[in-house]
Amino acid sequence: MARKRSKKIYVLDTNILLHEPFAFLNFQEHDVVIPMTVLEELDHIKDRNKDVSRDARVAIRALEDVLRDASPEQMLHGVALPLHGEQKVSGHLTIINDHHLKDELPGLPGGENDHLIINTALYLQRERSPQKVILVTKDINMRLKAKGAGLKLVEDYRTDQLIDDVRFLYKGYYRFPGEFWSQVKECQTEQKDRDILHLLERKLLPDAYINEFLIDEAESFAGQVVGINEHQIRVRDLGYERMMHRHAWGITPKNIYQAMALEALLDPNMDLVILTGPAGCGKTLIALAAALELVIEKGVYDKVIVTRNTPEIAESIGFLPGTEEEKMAPWLAAITDSLEVLHKTDEHPHASVGYIMDKANIQFKSVNFMRGRSIQNAIVILDECQNLSAAQLKTIITRCGEGTKLICSGNLSQIDSNYLTAVTSGLTYIVERFKHFPGSATINLNGVVRSRLASFAEENL
Incomplete structure (x- = not known):
C-alpha cells in the first residue's frame, strides 16, 4: 500500500x-x-x-x-x-x-x-x-x-504533556514586586455581604486565572481573583494579617503560602485543592488540619478518606497482614505522623489520635481500589500524587460525587515512577488543566518549615 x-x-x-x-x-x-x-x-x-x-x-x-x-x-x-x-x-x-x-x-x-x-x-x-x-x-x-x-x-510519549519546563508550572498565586496599591491606577471598591471586592484593570494582571491569589513583597496585601472579563478583574480582599491569623484544628500558618493553602482548603466553594511544594513545606499537615476542622468542628463533610499510590503498592499490599486499612497503614505513616503532631500537647496523645480517627471517620484506602466507587460527602486526601499518571488521576477525580472535596498534594522532585517525569506527572497535568476551573485552587507552598536541616537539604542536596 x-x-x-x-x-x-x-x-x-x-x-x-x-x-x-x-x-x-x-x-x-x-x-x-x-x-x-x-x-x-x-x-x-x-x-x-x-x-x-x-x-x-x-x-x-x-x-x-x-x-x-x-x-x-x-x-x-x-x-x-x-x-x-x-x-x-x-x-x-x-x-x-x-x-x-x-x-x-x-x-x-x-x-x-x-x-x-x-x-x-x-x-x-x-x-x-x-x-x-x-x-x-x-x-x-x-x-x-x-x-x-x-x-x-x-x-517519549508527550500527548499528555502540557508544559516543557516545570519551572513554568502554574503556582496558584502572583507576587507583585514592592507594594501592591502603588501599582494600582484605577480601582472601584464595593462590599458584598462580608467581602470587600476590588474591581481592577485587566492590564494590571493580563494573565490572571480564576481563584489565583495575589500577594506583594511588602506583605501589605493579600487577595484572590474571583472574576475575570475582557477589561477587568474582580479581586476579593483577604487581608494579609487576617490570613496569617486563620486557624484550623489549633494550627495557624507559618508563612503566607500556608495561609493561602488554608484559605483554599476551608473555602466550601473549592471542590479541588492542589498543593505542590518541597518536602517539609506543610502540605500534609495543613490538609489534615483543614479536613478535621471541616468534618468535626463544622460538620460540612461526613468522613475523611486518605489514599496514596506508590510503584510498589499494587504488588506489596497483598502480602501485608490485616484488613485493607491495616495494609495501607505503612504507606500512610505521613498522615498518622501529622495526626500525632496535631495532638502532641494533649494529655494522652495516643488516645487522642485514636479518638479523632474514629470521630472524623478517617479511612485509609488504596488508590488501586478507588475504581468503580462513587464517593459522596467526604474529604478525599490524595497524598504523593506526583507518582500518578494523568489517566490514573482522572480515574480518581471522576469518582468524586456530590459534596466531595478532593485535596491533591505532591512534590514533583520526589517522583518514584520509572515512566514519569516532572513534566509528564499527573500532578503537573491537573495543575495546568484545572487553572481555569472556578471550583479549584492551586497553591505552591514555597518554603520548608519542617526544620533548618530539612530546609538546607532541600536547597543543597
Whole structure:
C-alpha cells in the first residue's frame, strides 16, 4: 500500500499502551506499528493481579475494535484508524511479526522483548527509508539502547504533556514586586455581604486565572481573583494579617503560602485543592488540619478518606497482614505522623489520635481500589500524587460525587515512577488543566518549615 512520504511511522512500546490504552489513536494522519512482542506482553500482563492489568485489557479491546473486521493481509499492510474531529487524512495501524525479523538484519542480540521491539524499528528504518520511523517509549534505558543500536528517532510519549519546563508550572498565586496599591491606577471598591471586592484593570494582571491569589513583597496585601472579563478583574480582599491569623484544628500558618493553602482548603466553594511544594513545606499537615476542622468542628463533610499510590503498592499490599486499612497503614505513616503532631500537647496523645480517627471517620484506602466507587460527602486526601499518571488521576477525580472535596498534594522532585517525569506527572497535568476551573485552587507552598536541616537539604542536596 502506498504511503505519502510526509507520513511518519510510530513504533509503540508496551508501556505506552499501559500508560494510555488509547494512545495509538493519537498520532493523527501518521502510521502506527504494534510489534507482536507488544501484544504478547499485554497478554501476559492482563491476567496479573495488578493495577496495570486493567489498562492492558482496555488496550487489547481498543486494538480489537479497530482490527475486528480486518483480514490478515489488511493487518499486515495497515488498517485505517478512525478519524477524529476535523481530521481529513487517516493514519494506519499495522501489526508486525517481529519474531521473524532477526534474520532480516543485524540488530540487538538475544531474545529480550525490548531488543525485539527496537529491532522492529531498525528494520522499518531500513525498509521504509526515507520515511521517518520513530520508536515511542517511556523507558529511558530503552531509548538509550535504541539510539546506541542506530535508531535515528526515539521519543517519549508527550500527548499528555502540557508544559516543557516545570519551572513554568502554574503556582496558584502572583507576587507583585514592592507594594501592591502603588501599582494600582484605577480601582472601584464595593462590599458584598462580608467581602470587600476590588474591581481592577485587566492590564494590571493580563494573565490572571480564576481563584489565583495575589500577594506583594511588602506583605501589605493579600487577595484572590474571583472574576475575570475582557477589561477587568474582580479581586476579593483577604487581608494579609487576617490570613496569617486563620486557624484550623489549633494550627495557624507559618508563612503566607500556608495561609493561602488554608484559605483554599476551608473555602466550601473549592471542590479541588492542589498543593505542590518541597518536602517539609506543610502540605500534609495543613490538609489534615483543614479536613478535621471541616468534618468535626463544622460538620460540612461526613468522613475523611486518605489514599496514596506508590510503584510498589499494587504488588506489596497483598502480602501485608490485616484488613485493607491495616495494609495501607505503612504507606500512610505521613498522615498518622501529622495526626500525632496535631495532638502532641494533649494529655494522652495516643488516645487522642485514636479518638479523632474514629470521630472524623478517617479511612485509609488504596488508590488501586478507588475504581468503580462513587464517593459522596467526604474529604478525599490524595497524598504523593506526583507518582500518578494523568489517566490514573482522572480515574480518581471522576469518582468524586456530590459534596466531595478532593485535596491533591505532591512534590514533583520526589517522583518514584520509572515512566514519569516532572513534566509528564499527573500532578503537573491537573495543575495546568484545572487553572481555569472556578471550583479549584492551586497553591505552591514555597518554603520548608519542617526544620533548618530539612530546609538546607532541600536547597543543597
